[in-house]
Amino acid sequence: xxxxxVILPLPLREPLIYASSRPLSPGSRVVVPLKRRRLVGVILExxxxxxxxxxxxxxxxxxxxxxxxxxxELLHFLRWCWEYYLCPPGEMVRQAFPPGFFRELKRRIxxxxxxxxxxxxxxxxxxxxVLTRPRLIRRVLAEGIIPSAGEIERLVREGLLEEVEDxxxxxxxxxxxxxxxxxxxLSEGEEILRRRKRWPRRLLEEEFGREEVRGWISSGRVRRLxxxxxxxxxxxxxxxxxxxxxxxxxxxxxxxxxxxxxFRTFLLHGITGSGKTLVYLKVAEEVLAQxxxxxxxxxxxxxxxxxxxxxxxxxxxxxxxxxxxxxAGWRAAEWFRIARGEARVVVGARSAVFAPLRxxxxxxxxxxxxxxxxQSEGLRYQARDLALMRAKFCGATVILxxxxxxxxxxxxxxxxxxxxxxxxxxxxxxxxxxIQLVVLQRPGEYLTPELIAAMEETLNRGxxxxxxxxxxxxxxxxxxxxxxxxxxxxxxxxxxxxxxxxGILLCHHCGFSQPAFPVCPRCEGTRFRTVGIGTERxxxxxxxxxxxxxxxxxxxxxxxxxxxxxxxxxxxxRGEIQIVVGTQMVAQGHDxxxxxxxxxIWAEGGLHLPDFRAAERTFQLLVQVAGRAGxxxxxxxxxxxxxxxxxxAVACALKEDYEGFYREELERRKQLGFPPFxxxxxxxxxxxxxxxxxxxxxxxxxxxxxxxxxxxxxPAPAPLPxxxxxxxxxxxxRSPRSSALDQTLRAFLREKSRxxxxxxxxxxxxxxxxxx
DNA sequence: AGCACGCCGACT
DNA sequence: GTCGGCGTGCTC
Ligand SMILES: [Zn+2]
Ligand SMILES: [Zn+2]
Numbered sequence: 001x002x003x004x005x006v007i008l009p010l011p012l013r014e015p016l017i018y019a020s021s022r023p024l025s026p027g028s029r030v031v032v033p034l035k036r037r038r039l040v041g042v043i044l045e046x047x048x049x050x051x052x053x054x055x056x057x058x059x060x061x062x063x064x065x066x067x068x069x070x071x072x073e074l075l076h077f078l079r080w081c082w083e084y085y086l087c088p089p090g091e092m093v094r095q096a097f098p099p100g101f102f103r104e105l106k107r108r109i110x111x112x113x114x115x116x117x118x119x120x121x122x123x124x125x126x127x128x129x130v131l132t133r134p135r136l137i138r139r140v141l142a143e144g145i146i147p148s149a150g151e152i153e154r155l156v157r158e159g160l161l162e163e164v165e166d167x168x169x170x171x172x173x174x175x176x177x178x179x180x181x182x183x184x185x186l187s188e189g190e191e192i193l194r195r196r197k198r199w200p201r202r203l204l205e206e207e208f209g210r211e212e213v214r215g216w217i218s219s220g221r222v223r224r225l226x227x228x229x230x231x232x233x234x235x236x237x238x239x240x241x242x243x244x245x246x247x248x249x250x251x252x253x254x255x256x257x258x259x260x261x262x263f264r265t266f267l268l269h270g271i272t273g274s275g276k277t278l279v280y281l282k283v284a285e286e287v288l289a290q291x292x293x294x295x296x297x298x299x300x301x302x303x304x305x306x307x308x309x310x311x312x313x314x315x316x317x318x319x320x321x322x323x324x325x326x327x328a329g330w331r332a333a334e335w336f337r338i339a340r341g342e343a344r345v346v347v348g349a350r351s352a353v354f355a356p357l358r359x360x361x362x363x364x365x366x367x368x369x370x371x372x373x374x375q376s377e378g379l380r381y382q383a384r385d386l387a388l389m390r391a392k393f394c395g396a397t398v399i400l401x402x403x404x405x406x407x408x409x410x411x412x413x414x415x416x417x418x419x420x421x422x423x424x425x426x427x428x429x430x431x432x433x434x435i436q437l438v439v440l441q442r443p444g445e446y447l448t449p450e451l452i453a454a455m456e457e458t459l460n461r462g463x464x465x466x467x468x469x470x471x472x473x474x475x476x477x478x479x480x481x482x483x484x485x486x487x488x489x490x491x492x493x494x495x496x497x498x499x500x501x502x503g504i505l506l507c508h509h510c511g512f513s514q515p516a517f518p519v520c521p522r523c524e525g526t527r528f529r530t531v532g533i534g535t536e537r538x539x540x541x542x543x544x545x546x547x548x549x550x551x552x553x554x555x556x557x558x559x560x561x562x563x564x565x566x567x568x569x570x571x572x573x574r575g576e577i578q579i580v581v582g583t584q585m586v587a588q589g590h591d592x593x594x595x596x597x598x599x600x601i602w603a604e605g606g607l608h609l610p611d612f613r614a615a616e617r618t619f620q621l622l623v624q625v626a627g628r629a630g631x632x633x634x635x636x637x638x639x640x641x642x643x644x645x646x647x648x649a650v651a652c653a654l655k656e657d658y659e660g661f662y663r664e665e666l667e668r669r670k671q672l673g674f675p676p677f678x679x680x681x682x683x684x685x686x687x688x689x690x691x692x693x694x695x696x697x698x699x700x701x702x703x704x705x706x707x708x709x710x711x712x713x714x715p716a717p718a719p720l721p722x723x724x725x726x727x728x729x730x731x732x733x734r735s736p737r738s739s740a741l742d743q744t745l746r747a748f749l750r751e752k753s754r755x756x757x758x759x760x761x762x763x764x765x766x767x768x769x770x771x772x
Numbered sequence: 773a774g775c776a777c778g779c780c781g782a783c784t
Numbered sequence: 785g786t787c788g789g790c791g792t793g794c795t796c
Binding site for chain 2: 008009010011012034035036037090
């Protein structure tokens with residue numbers, strides 16, 4: 001007998017042990033019994049002879065993958081993950097792989113040629129004629145056509161029945177792509193296609209018109225091919241891929257030299273348009289040539305599939321796309337294609353860090369500072385950090401790319417752990433924007449004369465304006481005129497935001513909403529006063545101030561689908577819109593070529609949040625938004641309105657002074673003992689009853705403190721002390737050593753049932769990025 | 773996650 | 785006296 005540890009998709013503390021009469025490989029999925037259930041699990045490892053076994057070990061019932069789906073490198077990496085995040089292995093693996101992974105194949109059988117002959121000759125029962133077409137085994141058994149699974153197996157061995165191959169992943173979605181194959185391009189469109197190598201026909205038709213594209217094809221200068229279908233997001237803007245300039249060549253060369261030399265990390269710092277994608281592509285080409293695989297992580301909210309498009313254009317059907325915007329079926333198909341070794345380039349969001357590539361030689365994390373790499377609910381893993389760990393396990397090279405690197409990555413680069421590479425080039429013909437600070441003087445002022453004047457000038461020149469305000473809705477606070485109380489969410493005790501168009505008061509934290517306006521819950525008053533401004537009100541004001549000018553709003557309330565975003569961007573390109581009012585959605589990499597003025601309404605919004613990364617996020621957002629200005633040929637202008645002109649996050653964004661910001665921010669983090677100078681773990685206790693929740697947090701905190709290994713901050717009510725109807729308390733653990741946190745957390749989890757009554761849930765957030 | 777085992781209220 | 789509530793605990 002052979003014995004194996006098997007991971008099951010259940011919150012079990014550890015993998016369970018099963019027996020098999022024949023040897024099996026780690027990484028294969030198996031069907032095992034658990035109590036009276038039948039479950040799919042994956043073999044983690046074999047157990048060496050002589051190891052003490054549980055009293056009763058049950059037998060593996062079935063092997064689903066004759067060839068392992070997961071490499072041992074990936075399994076070791078996953079083990080590291082569940083040990084680091086202190087979660088059940090099954091929980092980790094369920095997060096990592098598509099839902100179909102743990103579902104038993106829907107196996108089908110049908111009559112073989114011999115079987116059909118036997119049926120015709122009457123040697124088989126006539127009701128078996130339904131089996132000339134593939135039929136689910138379960139169904140065949142349920143219908144009683146064949147009484148038992150053993151009988152089916154016997155018939156398959158005898159060659160009367162045959163199993164129909166699993167179709168999963170054999171037909172990934174494709175679409176038509178065009179490739180320039182002529183001698184010389186005869187139009188600008190053909191020239192652009194030549195530079196991009198290949199491009200989806202759908203997008204080319206949008207760019208150049210259906211007729212023109214048809215002309216290229218009929219001339220024979222352009223060839224049609226079927227390649228993986230791109231996600232629907234808009235790919236607008238300049239996508240030409242030039243030859244690398246000398247600086248880019250040096251960067252590419254330096255990374256290439258590190259390939260295959262073991263784990264190494266590069267931090268690639270360069271503004272949008274400086275050619276980071278070009279670097280990824282050139283290095284990826286080399287990695288593939290060396291026989292290794294490539295993994296590219298992109299942020300979840302990258303609505304523009306820019307990097308995906310270039311990867312598919314260059315590497316064709318070797319590319320698999322894993323993105324949450326894809327349907328579950330598509331994702332599963334892509335995932336199995338990777339596992340079978342058919343795709344050697346994977347591009348995807350967060351969970352793609354677990355892609356079953358055999359030999360990753362390069363891992364790219366694009367826009368590495370993006371918050372979406374951190375899962376904010378459930379298992380709170382950080383995909384960028386995990387990418388580094390995975391690379392360490394397989395000796396891969398890592399490129400972290402960003403225009404505004406995270407403080408953590410920058411710190412590690414300065415310390416020498418990463419190699420810092422810079423791209424200074426601005427896109428062709430583009431000058432740095434002129435950034436101007438305007439101090440908001442009067443309370444309630446949000447459109448300064450300076451901004452208005454600049455807007456008028458810009459509009460008169462026929463150029464476009466982008467106004468940035470990171471707060472949706474009409475007004476963030478509504479006061480009762482009778483008693484002066486602010487209307488609050490009954491679940492979270494936070495102020496409700498007034499949304500005028502939809503006529504509701506909305507809680508931006510839990511989603512609670514009620515019709516506007518209710519009766520004041522305190523004094524039954526019916527007259528209200530709105531205070532403050534959100535994008536909805538800003539849009540309204542702008543419409544009044546600039547009659548006859550096309551104004552559009554770009555936030556989650558107005559842009560509810562990719563289609564609407566696409567339409568909006570298209571109208572902007574056609575000049576039907578002159579002013580865009582938006583939240584941070586506008587910071588995210590849409591190419592807005594006609595925008596020459598960016599107005600930031602309230603630069604320090606967000607700085608007040610009780611969060612050690614508030615300044616970092618503000619600085620990054622301001623720089624990203626400012627980068628939206630002057631992307632065409634006209635020089636850009638940025639106006640930052642603020643009440644805190646001397647705050648370093650604002651002042652450094654004004655000068656585009658990364659160095660200055662990071663130095664100041666690191667100094668503060670050091671003084672306060674926050675990351676990257678310490679490691680954190682946040683325990684969030686939540687429950688329906690406030691005093692029980694507090695009691696559990698107190699008991700836990702004193703237990704944690706009694707261990708004496710790490711600093712215990714709290715317990716304290718969470719910054720959102722009531723969320724979605726539950727009271728929340730938190731305890732923050734801090735230590736310079738990750739291993740000390742580890743031991744402390746493990747001790748806590750062992751004692752958890754003693755310290756925390758049922759009904760109180762505890763969430764662990766290791767390396768929290770928000771303390772909210 | 774299921775599913776069983778186990779100790780207290782309103783029913784034949 | 786039993787039927788059933790779902791609170792704790794185990795699954796190789
Ligand atoms: Zn009132
Ligand atoms: Zn709420």
